[in-house]
Amino acid sequence: MAPKNKYQPPKLSEQEKKRLNEILRRLKEAYPEVKIALKFSNPLELLVATILSAQCTDERVNQVTAELFKKYRSAKDYAEAPLEELAEDIRSTGFYQQKAKYIKECARLIIEKFGGEVPRSMEDMLKLPGVARKTANIVLSNAYGVVEGIPVDTHVRRLAQRLGFTKEKKPDKIEQDLMAIIPREEWGQIAYVFQAHGRKICKARKPLCDQCVVKDLCPSKKES
DNA sequence: CTCCCGATAT
DNA sequence: ATATCAGGAG
Structure with missing residues (x-):
């Protein structure tokens, strides 16, 4: 089977690599302790919280x-809950009807296909409705220590584009451009550094x- | 591309 | 008033 994803990150000059690595070094230094802000005490809670965090x-x-x-x-509690009631319980996060369907269906699949446990692989995570690579990366990394991206x-996305890490607009391609530059051992943490800088300084x-x-x-x- | 869709900042 | 907030599906 031919690889479906043919996207290759652009080759960078040594000077450009140096610039990007210096940016990473300074940002990590500026935000040394950042980590996930969502509160959870098990993989299922993290999955639910991450689904709710869309546009919120x-x-x-x-x-x-x-x-x-x-x-x-x-x-089981989510799978058996009336959809309207679950939706109402998450209303203030926005997109609540859609999110309620995702969560309920995720719960059903977790019970039926994954033995009652949130999947530990990217492949299985992506089978869950409402879960794409962003959500899967967060859950796998923070619940299981599995870092796939x-x-x-x-x-x-905003920082990667502004700082010149990528010219792409699709999340999957931006992810690959970042993965090409950032050492794997930093993949799990770097998003929180970007997020912290994005919220405090590099605001939309x-x-x-x-x-x-x-x-x-x-x-x-830009000059202010 | 559009839709989902409340709360908050500007 | 409107852009934006830890997006993803159709």
Whole structure:
């Protein structure tokens, strides 16, 4: 079978690699302790929280899951819950009808196909509805320590594009461009560094370039 | 590409 | 008023 994904990250000059590695070094230094902000105590809770986090702040997700996880303690609880009730329980995270369907169907598949346990491989994770590489990367990495890639969320995408790590727009290609530059042992953490910088400094609306630790290396720097 | 779809910042 | 927030499916 021929490999389906023929995308190859662009070859970079030594100088360009140096610039990107210096950016990574400074960002890691600036945000040494960052990690996942979602609260969870088992793989299922993390899966649910990550699905809820689509187009929603982690803060609000934590607010909702604080109650949600008291009520739903197992995959069976989600699978057997009336859809309308589950939807109402997650309403304030937005896209609540869609997310409720995903969660309920995920729970059903976890019971029927995966022995009641959240899958431990990318291949199986991607069989779950509402789960693509970003969600799968987060769950696999933080629940099981399985690092198969880099979760590309809106922050990672924005920073990767602004800093010149990628020219791509699709998350899967951006992920591959990042994987080509960043050592595998850092894949699990680097997204949180980008996220922290993206939230504090390199904001979507009004980036605070004058406070940025990599402004001299950034092709997108703007005077404020 | 569109749709889902509430809360918050600007 | 509107862009944006840990996206993914059709």
